[in-house]
Amino acid sequence: MSDETQELGITESKEHSPGEWYAEVVQKAGLADYAPMGGFIVTRPRGYALWEGLQNHLDGWFKQTGVQNAYFPMLIPESYLEAEKDIVEGFDPEVAWVTHGGHEELEERLAVRPTSESIITPFMSQWIRSHRDLPMRLNQWCSVIRWEATDTKPFFRTKEFLWQEGHTAHRDREGAWDETMTRLDQYERLYEDVLAIDVLTGRKPDHDKFPGADTTTSVEALMPDGKSVQGGTSHYLGTGFAEAYDVTYADEDEEEQLAHTTSWGTSWRALGALIMSHSDDQGLVLPPAIAPEQVVIVPIWQEDTREEVLEYCEGLQSDLEATGLSVNLDDRDERNPGFKFNEWELKGIPLRIEVGPNEVDDEEVTMVHRPDGENVVADRADLVSAVEDALDTVHAKLFAASEERLEEGVREAHGRADILGTIGQHGGYVKTGWCGEESCETEIKDQIAAEIVAVPMEDDEEHETPVHDTCGVCGEESVTTAYFAKSY
Amino acid sequence: MSDETQELGITESKEHSPGEWYAEVVQKAGLADYAPMGGFIVTRPRGYALWEGLQNHLDGWFKQTGVQNAYFPMLIPESYLEAEKDIVEGFDPEVAWVTHGGHEELEERLAVRPTSESIITPFMSQWIRSHRDLPMRLNQWCSVIRWEATDTKPFFRTKEFLWQEGHTAHRDREGAWDETMTRLDQYERLYEDVLAIDVLTGRKPDHDKFPGADTTTSVEALMPDGKSVQGGTSHYLGTGFAEAYDVTYADEDEEEQLAHTTSWGTSWRALGALIMSHSDDQGLVLPPAIAPEQVVIVPIWQEDTREEVLEYCEGLQSDLEATGLSVNLDDRDERNPGFKFNEWELKGIPLRIEVGPNEVDDEEVTMVHRPDGENVVADRADLVSAVEDALDTVHAKLFAASEERLEEGVREAHGRADILGTIGQHGGYVKTGWCGEESCETEIKDQIAAEIVAVPMEDDEEHETPVHDTCGVCGEESVTTAYFAKSY
Numbered sequence: 001m002s003d004e005t006q007e008l009g010i011t012e013s014k015e016h017s018p019g020e021w022y023a024e025v026v027q028k029a030g031l032a033d034y035a036p037m038g039g040f041i042v043t044r045p046r047g048y049a050l051w052e053g054l055q056n057h058l059d060g061w062f063k064q065t066g067v068q069n070a071y072f073p074m075l076i077p078e079s080y081l082e083a084e085k086d087i088v089e090g091f092d093p094e095v096a097w098v099t100h101g102g103h104e105e106l107e108e109r110l111a112v113r114p115t116s117e118s119i120i121t122p123f124m125s126q127w128i129r130s131h132r133d134l135p136m137r138l139n140q141w142c143s144v145i146r147w148e149a150t151d152t153k154p155f156f157r158t159k160e161f162l163w164q165e166g167h168t169a170h171r172d173r174e175g176a177w178d179e180t181m182t183r184l185d186q187y188e189r190l191y192e193d194v195l196a197i198d199v200l201t202g203r204k205p206d207h208d209k210f211p212g213a214d215t216t217t218s219v220e221a222l223m224p225d226g227k228s229v230q231g232g233t234s235h236y237l238g239t240g241f242a243e244a245y246d247v248t249y250a251d252e253d254e255e256e257q258l259a260h261t262t263s264w265g266t267s268w269r270a271l272g273a274l275i276m277s278h279s280d281d282q283g284l285v286l287p288p289a290i291a292p293e294q295v296v297i298v299p300i301w302q303e304d305t306r307e308e309v310l311e312y313c314e315g316l317q318s319d320l321e322a323t324g325l326s327v328n329l330d331d332r333d334e335r336n337p338g339f340k341f342n343e344w345e346l347k348g349i350p351l352r353i354e355v356g357p358n359e360v361d362d363e364e365v366t367m368v369h370r371p372d373g374e375n376v377v378a379d380r381a382d383l384v385s386a387v388e389d390a391l392d393t394v395h396a397k398l399f400a401a402s403e404e405r406l407e408e409g410v411r412e413a414h415g416r417a418d419i420l421g422t423i424g425q426h427g428g429y430v431k432t433g434w435c436g437e438e439s440c441e442t443e444i445k446d447q448i449a450a451e452i453v454a455v456p457m458e459d460d461e462e463h464e465t466p467v468h469d470t471c472g473v474c475g476e477e478s479v480t481t482a483y484f485a486k487s488y
Numbered sequence: 489m490s491d492e493t494q495e496l497g498i499t500e501s502k503e504h505s506p507g508e509w510y511a512e513v514v515q516k517a518g519l520a521d522y523a524p525m526g527g528f529i530v531t532r533p534r535g536y537a538l539w540e541g542l543q544n545h546l547d548g549w550f551k552q553t554g555v556q557n558a559y560f561p562m563l564i565p566e567s568y569l570e571a572e573k574d575i576v577e578g579f580d581p582e583v584a585w586v587t588h589g590g591h592e593e594l595e596e597r598l599a600v601r602p603t604s605e606s607i608i609t610p611f612m613s614q615w616i617r618s619h620r621d622l623p624m625r626l627n628q629w630c631s632v633i634r635w636e637a638t639d640t641k642p643f644f645r646t647k648e649f650l651w652q653e654g655h656t657a658h659r660d661r662e663g664a665w666d667e668t669m670t671r672l673d674q675y676e677r678l679y680e681d682v683l684a685i686d687v688l689t690g691r692k693p694d695h696d697k698f699p700g701a702d703t704t705t706s707v708e709a710l711m712p713d714g715k716s717v718q719g720g721t722s723h724y725l726g727t728g729f730a731e732a733y734d735v736t737y738a739d740e741d742e743e744e745q746l747a748h749t750t751s752w753g754t755s756w757r758a759l760g761a762l763i764m765s766h767s768d769d770q771g772l773v774l775p776p777a778i779a780p781e782q783v784v785i786v787p788i789w790q791e792d793t794r795e796e797v798l799e800y801c802e803g804l805q806s807d808l809e810a811t812g813l814s815v816n817l818d819d820r821d822e823r824n825p826g827f828k829f830n831e832w833e834l835k836g837i838p839l840r841i842e843v844g845p846n847e848v849d850d851e852e853v854t855m856v857h858r859p860d861g862e863n864v865v866a867d868r869a870d871l872v873s874a875v876e877d878a879l880d881t882v883h884a885k886l887f888a889a890s891e892e893r894l895e896e897g898v899r900e901a902h903g904r905a906d907i908l909g910t911i912g913q914h915g916g917y918v919k920t921g922w923c924g925e926e927s928c929e930t931e932i933k934d935q936i937a938a939e940i941v942a943v944p945m946e947d948d949e950e951h952e953t954p955v956h957d958t959c960g961v962c963g964e965e966s967v968t969t970a971y972f973a974k975s976y
Contacts, residue, residue: 033614035560037561037598040563043558044558045557047558048558048559068533068537069533070532073525074631074633075584096598098584100585101635102581102582126521147590159589160562
């Protein structure tokens with residue numbers, strides 16, 4: 001990290017220019033840079049460490065619940081994509097095509113995977129013979145490309161992105177639906193327990209489902225600028241893909257049956273939501289569960305106290321590391337404490353411990369919470385439990401702010417003017433009755449670029465008993481509640 | 489896993505038809521399948537678990553030695569590849585080109601990365617300003633494509649393969665050379681301590697270096713069929729790439745200096761070497777350090793002993809798992825013990841514990857080593873240490889066999905007929921004097937497809953004092969020892 005970069009600091013304001021502020025935090029905190037090709041980014045070590053943190057949590061939960069990792073080819077023959085007509089229609093406009101290998105033109109062009117149902121499902125068809133082979137749960141961590149022509153926004157809008165995609169096959173609707181919900185719950189847990197972001201869960205309107213899916217469910221996170229982020233999706237695919245790619249099994253009576261399949265994915269967009277949710281005009285703010293460094297110790301010394309302060313700091317570091325915490329002792333001589341405070345605030349370390357000669361004499365530590373600068377003094381003897389409590393508190397503060405934003409961000413409205421006005425003025429979600437017709441969404445979308453980001457699950461009371469008897473847009477009878485919002 | 493597949497067993501012979509045998513082990517042990525496009529494979533869960541095992545070891549060592557993971561775009565603009573002329577000449581014939589995004593033809597075609605020097609080095613150029621930014625050590629785990637028109641051999645010859653590629657920049661030759669050696673040593677350790685394969689290390693002749701490199705070093709593993717596998721390469725790139733992509737830094741006197749760079753990589757070919765080295769006509773054989781399941785417990789019961797045997801087995805499993813071992817208790821009712829023995833031998837679990845009523849009564853366990861069927865009985869009270877010893881013994885047996893193969897596989901020869909005859913009859917390495925001219929290698933290569941896979945490092949006595957005074961091919965003065973072999 002060069003001096004120039006460190007000394008710049010964040011110059012944009014989160015409140016007044018959220019787009020520029022976001023780009024600045026991403027670059028100055030060393031998370032990512034823009035690649036020379038529009039739509040691509042370079043994920044730098046501090047950004048990639050966040051991805052590894054997310055992977056560690058999610059991959060562990062997947063494995064505990066019967067998922068096995070695998071790896072399928074990144075290139076998919078065009079004829080494979082075409083076997084499921086919704087997939088080809090849904091993704092054809094945004095596929096990157098490999099047409100040449102070396103100096104030869106290929107006989108059949110190959111898609112860089114935009115998602116892998118069309119290569120994974122045919123293999124499931126080969127591997128599944130009997131009911132004893134089910135359920136089959138596969139996942140891969142990989143990158144995919146979707147050639148969308150939009151402005152690059154690191155982690156939010158990129159042509160290539162890192163993600164995981166899970167693909168499973170089950171005997172019946174019930175097994176596949178349970179799977180769909182298990183993964184949605186894990187995504188919700190990722191957001192709440194790891195990223196400290198409160199989320200809405202729901203399903204997408206039929207016209208906005210994953211191509212070929214029976215039901216698409218998602219977690220939705222509300223950003224401080226009032227827009228919603230689709231933070232992870234879990235699809236119950238019904239038997240459509242099994243039919244297209246011939247995934248059948250012999251049941252106990254040796255009768256051939258169609259499998260029910262699911263797919264579910266979350267991408268580095270979760271990192272975008274993380275950065276945008278908590279960070280501020282000093283830079284990145286990270287919850288402890290995903291921070292690559294959870295604690296930074298900054299010694300404050302004069303020439304004559306250097307040795308005793310440093311020794312005390314090393315003791316703190318080793319006690320904390322022994323409990324599995326990740327601790328950075330910033331003992332650089334060439335930087336003063338103020339510079340270090342700014343640097344680690346910019347880079348989002350959740351807890352700073354300041355140690356000067358007074359702390360050494362009094363056998364204490366001064367802990368400063370990153371999100372709000374709150375200062376807590378603890379006895380040296382209670383170091384480990386005090387730091388653990390402080391980290392819990394930091395998580396709780398971040399989550400509480402997100403929870404409050406979501407609670408305040410859901411507003412009822414009814415009637416075109418009310419819906420448009422409410423979203424226009426406040427952003428966030430507008431909750432209204434909906435007749436189920438796409439045209440009512442289109443009306444709102446055309447005027448204010450807000451869409452229905454979620455409707456309640458079918459077994460949810462809000463679906464059965466909509467918030468209003470009539471559709472908030474057309475006034476016809478409503479069949480469900482719908483949540484309108486602008487979204488990333 | 490369907491019944492049919494399980495019951496087939498390995499039908500080919502490793503000795504008599506090694507190619508067919510290898511393909512059969514890979515498929516029947518559930519490691520990989522062939523994809524519809526020639527040159528691509530699907531890595532199944534048992535194969536991918538081996539890759540994860542390799543990653544866990546290597547990634548830990550990398551991080552302990554200052555490496556940070558990052559992620560760069562999978563697509564590289566043609567003009568970037570062209571900035572380093574050796575790279576473009578070396579890789580152009582085997583690049584997969586993306587020419588279309590959605591329905592549009594791209595203005596500049598994009599290479600699916602065959603290796604990432606040409607996108608990573610320009611970013612290092614941006615990030616490195618002063619000597620304080622050095623060394624910079626980046627690594628990415630990703631897949632790359634090299635469009636070679638060869639028969640697919642899973643993990644050995646595939647157009648797409650998984651690998652890691654490390655890229656570092658240093659102040660001077662010494663720093664970069666140390667880095668090159670550190671990574672070569674880690675690859676050697678991977679082979680020896682994890683994969684239980686003895687290796688040769690050395691450097692490549694100048695005409696066979698990585699395009700643009702100053703020095704290419706590698707680990708070479710001898711397969712049972714007498715061919716050598718290049719198992720990992722570590723390149724000292726000198727200042728050529730730094731010059732091409734402008735990687736400079738200000739030294740202590742504020743003078744601008746060119747950085748010295750390295751790159752190093754190992755791919756899933758290591759898994760190919762693993763499978764081929766140890767496996768046999770019963771199927772896969774795995775060393776414990778990389779086996780996803782290290783121990784399988786097979787209960788042997790009758791109706792009336794079922795409960796006590798099973799309870800005893802569960803106790804074993806929980807004691808072993810408490811020490812961090814990965815243990816599979818195969819308590820399936822529908823399979824008999826013989827079937828289970830065969831299945832877990834096919835799948836390569838290093839140690840089997842058999843428990844019948846006698847073991848329960850005598851408070852013992854019977855342990856069977858996968859590689860050779862050796863049977864060891866231990867007291868139940870010593871379970872954990874007995875199993876740990878047994879696993880160490882299994883590793884030692886596998887490594888000893890590999891070590892013996894390598895020792896016996898290096899033969900001196902001098903003169904064309906002797907070299908050709910020795911390789912033709914025995915395979916393995918022929919060690920001979922070499923004048924340093926490529927034409928002498930070509931003569932051997934043209935006749936028997938063997939090449940110089942390694943020459944000793946320049947600081948090695950075998951380089952300074954060649955095994956023969958004269959070149960084994962042309963009879964001119966020799967400048968180094970060379971190792972000829974057929975290779976994958």
